[in-house]
Amino acid sequence: MKLPLLTILAFASKSSAFFVAPASKISSNSQVLNAVSRKDSYDITVLPGDGIGPEITTATKEVLAALCSRSGMKLNLKEALIGGCAIDAKNDPFPDETLEQCRGSDSVLLACIGGYKWDKNPRELRPETGLLKMRKEMGLFANLRPAKVLPQLVETSTLKREVVEGVDVMVVRELTGDVYFGTPKGIDIIDGQRVGYNNMIYSESEIERIARVAGDVASKRGKKLVSVDKANVLDVSQLWRDVVTEVITKDFSDIELSHMYVDNAAMQLIRNPKQFDTIVCGNIFGDILSDEASMLVGSLGMLPSASIGESGPGVFEPCHGSAPDIAGDNIANPLAMILSAAMMMRYDLDRPEEAKLLEDSVEAVLEKGLRTADIKQDGDNCELVGCKEMGEAVAEFVSSIKIENEITA
Numbered sequence: 001m002k003l004p005l006l007t008i009l010a011f012a013s014k015s016s017a018f019f020v021a022p023a024s025k026i027s028s029n030s031q032v033l034n035a036v037s038r039k040d041s042y043d044i045t046v047l048p049g050d051g052i053g054p055e056i057t058t059a060t061k062e063v064l065a066a067l068c069s070r071s072g073m074k075l076n077l078k079e080a081l082i083g084g085c086a087i088d089a090k091n092d093p094f095p096d097e098t099l100e101q102c103r104g105s106d107s108v109l110l111a112c113i114g115g116y117k118w119d120k121n122p123r124e125l126r127p128e129t130g131l132l133k134m135r136k137e138m139g140l141f142a143n144l145r146p147a148k149v150l151p152q153l154v155e156t157s158t159l160k161r162e163v164v165e166g167v168d169v170m171v172v173r174e175l176t177g178d179v180y181f182g183t184p185k186g187i188d189i190i191d192g193q194r195v196g197y198n199n200m201i202y203s204e205s206e207i208e209r210i211a212r213v214a215g216d217v218a219s220k221r222g223k224k225l226v227s228v229d230k231a232n233v234l235d236v237s238q239l240w241r242d243v244v245t246e247v248i249t250k251d252f253s254d255i256e257l258s259h260m261y262v263d264n265a266a267m268q269l270i271r272n273p274k275q276f277d278t279i280v281c282g283n284i285f286g287d288i289l290s291d292e293a294s295m296l297v298g299s300l301g302m303l304p305s306a307s308i309g310e311s312g313p314g315v316f317e318p319c320h321g322s323a324p325d326i327a328g329d330n331i332a333n334p335l336a337m338i339l340s341a342a343m344m345m346r347y348d349l350d351r352p353e354e355a356k357l358l359e360d361s362v363e364a365v366l367e368k369g370l371r372t373a374d375i376k377q378d379g380d381n382c383e384l385v386g387c388k389e390m391g392e393a394v395a396e397f398v399s400s401i402k403i404e405n406e407i408t409a
């Protein structure tokens with residue numbers, strides 16, 4: 001049995017560490033995204049990918065093992081290949097068998113892909129092409145990227161305390177359209193010189209469905225939605241603005257909708273991030289703004305994400321890349337992947353208590369003063385730990401901490 005989108009998005013609220021809200025606030029004007037309803041045992045495809053991927057995966061698996069022991073839930077974790085490792089093994093960045101395995105799973109947990117080794121490959125043999133193929137083939141059109149500043153990490157941001165303290169922004173990024181997938185595209189010789197081009201294109205229905213997801217998310221949070229575009233220059237953005245306005249004014253009348261040009265949004269995110277609650281944008285603007293938003297939080301190593309479609313399993317992955325320069329050095333931060341696993345619990349597996357347990361354990365470890373290199377500050381009196389040690393510490397809290405205000409199913 002599948003749960004309706006709004007049951008799932010009901011958890012995308014501001015009220016807890018990442019997203020918790022009463023499922024009763026469900027409105028009726030939504031399309032349906034599917035999630036598995038609560039079970040005792042789930043099949044999860046794990047994609048460790050490249051670079052730091054395998055080590056953050058190992059740390060996350062340790063945390064998930066602790067979670068299973070505590071909750072009695074069973075996770076059947078089965079690994080598969082994507083990205084550079086898939087190119088090396090199968091000459092394909094997203095092999096058919098990986099797609100089949102993902103489709104047959106309850107959910108997919110991905111680490112990260114890419115590396116210098118494959119950077120000069122033809123595009124069809126680049127790790128990023130595998131990631132894009134996965135998003136497209138699995139219909140993952142909605143990408144939720146929360147940037148919430150944890151009190152323990154306020155000083156980690158390069159911005160002033162008064163600017164970032166209390167920031168809690170959700171970027172809803174469209175993920176299967178735009179200039180990422182538009183055709184025609186290519187590099188041709190025109191009049192004796194090379195000309196490169198991609199097509200920034202959105203259909204009405206693509207804009208409408210992401211606007212609905214954003215409307216749902218915003219209505220469970222602060223009811224403030226900023227739609228980002230470049231409508232002063234781009235026709236595709238004018239359509240974006242028109243359709244978002246139509247959907248939100250018609251079906252989400254309690255939401256305060258405003259529009260912002262992307263250049264201004266980039267500036268406002270740094271100037272006064274607290275003005276934002278939920279942001280909706282197309283694929284490329286969301287790619288850029290979500291990296292920017294991560295710097296409010298202090299490190300890209302802290303940002304999880306959820307990619308969800310109309311049906312089938314979602315994919316949960318950190319927003320960061322594969323950091324090949326530090327791969328294998330045990331200095332990567334596994335927390336974004338652990339928090340992505342929390343999003344998987346909540347959005348795909350109908351396990352909000354387990355999600356909260358993971359999020360609380362991450363906060364507890366930070367409260368205890370453990371820091372990986374990316375979130376360590378000179379003179380912060382915190383203890384520098386490696387990826388493995390960070391995973392072990394989170395696992396220990398998962399096994400032992402008491403949960404206040406635990407959500408009951």
Ligand code: IPM
Nearest residue numbers: 114128129131132287319321
């Ligand atoms: C992201 C990444 C990807 C993207 C790359 C690796 C293709 O930057 O998930 O934000 O551009 O979407």
Ligand code: MG
Nearest residue numbers: 287288291319
């Ligand atoms: Mg990106």
